[in-house]
Amino acid sequence: xxxxxxxxxxxxxxxxxxxxxxxxxxxxxxxxxxxxxxxxxxxxxxxxxxxxxxxxxxxxxxxxxxxxxxxxxxxxxxxxxxxxxxxxxxxxxxxxxxxxxxxxxxxxxxxxxxxxxxxxxxxxxxxxxxxxxxxxxxxxxxxxxxxxxxxxxxxxxxxx
Amino acid sequence: xxxxxxxxxxxxxxxxxxxxxxxxxxxxxxxxxxxxxxxxxxxxxxxxxxxxxxxxxxxxxxxxxxxxxxxxxxxxxxxxxxxxxxxxxxxxxxxxxxxxxxxxxxxxxxxxxxxxxxxxxxxxxxxxxxxxxxxxxxxxxxxxxxxxxxxxxxxxxxxx
Amino acid sequence: xxxxxxxxxxxxxxxxxxxxxxxxxxxxxxxxxxxxxxxxxxxxxxxxxxxxxxxxxxxxxxxxxxxxxxxxxxxxxxxxxxxxxxxxxxxxxxxxxxxxxxxxxxxxxxxxxxxxxxxxxxxxxxxxxxxxxxxxxxxxxxxxxxxxxxxxxxxxxxxx
Numbered sequence: 001x002x003x004x005x006x007x008x009x010x011x012x013x014x015x016x017x018x019x020x021x022x023x024x025x026x027x028x029x030x031x032x033x034x035x036x037x038x039x040x041x042x043x044x045x046x047x048x049x050x051x052x053x054x055x056x057x058x059x060x061x062x063x064x065x066x067x068x069x070x071x072x073x074x075x076x077x078x079x080x081x082x083x084x085x086x087x088x089x090x091x092x093x094x095x096x097x098x099x100x101x102x103x104x105x106x107x108x109x110x111x112x113x114x115x116x117x118x119x120x121x122x123x124x125x126x127x128x129x130x131x132x133x134x135x136x137x138x139x140x141x142x143x144x145x146x147x148x149x150x151x152x153x154x155x156x157x158x159x160x
Numbered sequence: 161x162x163x164x165x166x167x168x169x170x171x172x173x174x175x176x177x178x179x180x181x182x183x184x185x186x187x188x189x190x191x192x193x194x195x196x197x198x199x200x201x202x203x204x205x206x207x208x209x210x211x212x213x214x215x216x217x218x219x220x221x222x223x224x225x226x227x228x229x230x231x232x233x234x235x236x237x238x239x240x241x242x243x244x245x246x247x248x249x250x251x252x253x254x255x256x257x258x259x260x261x262x263x264x265x266x267x268x269x270x271x272x273x274x275x276x277x278x279x280x281x282x283x284x285x286x287x288x289x290x291x292x293x294x295x296x297x298x299x300x301x302x303x304x305x306x307x308x309x310x311x312x313x314x315x316x317x318x319x320x
Numbered sequence: 321x322x323x324x325x326x327x328x329x330x331x332x333x334x335x336x337x338x339x340x341x342x343x344x345x346x347x348x349x350x351x352x353x354x355x356x357x358x359x360x361x362x363x364x365x366x367x368x369x370x371x372x373x374x375x376x377x378x379x380x381x382x383x384x385x386x387x388x389x390x391x392x393x394x395x396x397x398x399x400x401x402x403x404x405x406x407x408x409x410x411x412x413x414x415x416x417x418x419x420x421x422x423x424x425x426x427x428x429x430x431x432x433x434x435x436x437x438x439x440x441x442x443x444x445x446x447x448x449x450x451x452x453x454x455x456x457x458x459x460x461x462x463x464x465x466x467x468x469x470x471x472x473x474x475x476x477x478x479x480x
Contacts, residue, residue, distance in 0.1 A: 024273060024274075025274075025277065026273070027276075027277040027280035027281055027284065027296075028280055028293075028294055028295060029293045029295055029296075030295070031295060032255075032257055032258060032293060032294055032295040034257060037257075039258040039294075039295035039315075040295055041258075041295040042296070042298070042299070057268075058268065100297070102297070102299055104268075107302070141299050141300055141301060142265050142266070142267045142300045142301060143265035143266065143267060143268055143269040143270070143272055143299070143300020144270075144272070144300065145272055145273045145299075146270050146273075147268055147270040151297070151299070153295070153297045155258075
């Protein structure tokens, strides 16, 4: 429980299972575990009770760059919450492989990289560069689920 | 041929190989099979003869939500057509892993999730939750190939 | 060094390691190698010295289709540069698996396929269809890092 201990040290808590807003149905799984791979669905920032936290809208015209970076940071905790429920122990993660960061971006916004660093920095800080390092894309979309500002999916390796 | 039987029961037919429209060249493979993995290219709705069926345009200003859900449903059949041609028998699929749903969305459209459920529901209905369950993203794009309303790619596991 | 020889024959040189522009920090790895898989981050066209080459802007209103195809071609060389530094020898690549092409596209631009063919054609030409064939998506985004016109990520298989 090395990673859980580090989360505690940093004062970071993982939210409860994602709670769909009224009228939404999730016809997918938050994580799909097969062999030594975990495929993670698009996650967004959540409150402690599992409800979605936003912010909602486009970056930077409706949501500031700083708030979007913070959302990316919170999204890492959402994803770690899913992984913790699926795996029992986050120490079972042997390598982060690839991360896809989606930003609800104004046309031509050139700094999606900066936003998604808010996610990558948490992962690398918690797992260290050898386990936490990952390939990545950080792209701007015209529309995200529930109009979230940031949504992130990933693939990780676990010990068989 | 359990899955094929279920398709027949449900009255669902799989379209022929995708037929490129005039002036289009596909410099990729519809499915790439390696070891126990199949990587599936972005598929779209097709007519029985393999030609692309649309609808074309943005959701919801040019294509209604219901028509886009129907396109996602048809896209599942397009992808199953590819898998059937590649694998011979759809029962060789041991697990759906991850699905990436792309919607040609008006800026800020918050319901990409609802659209891509049209795909996920077919897969889960046909394969059951243990094999058919999958991680997923459902995102809104400014432009899709041929201006399709919906395009979906995926990764599945097969028996070695 | 069969692939390197073919690059030389074709007069194609691989650029140096990507050089972040002022104010940019890359909190990810350009390639993540694990077991027989390499996950490649979103790459863009580079100059020989590693600096990013553009073009920057939307296709086709700000960047022509021909220039975007050329950028996709150059992006293949950027990615091969990363693979060459990581693997030592490009002949270690046993199969291209899947490629995700992102185009900074005007809303409704229907030809993202044509743009990303500029990448796929180089890979298939160099590696041949058996190794170089790949599944693919080619999608239009509202925003790409640094406002690049084209950005491409991939997953490849290597000999254990």
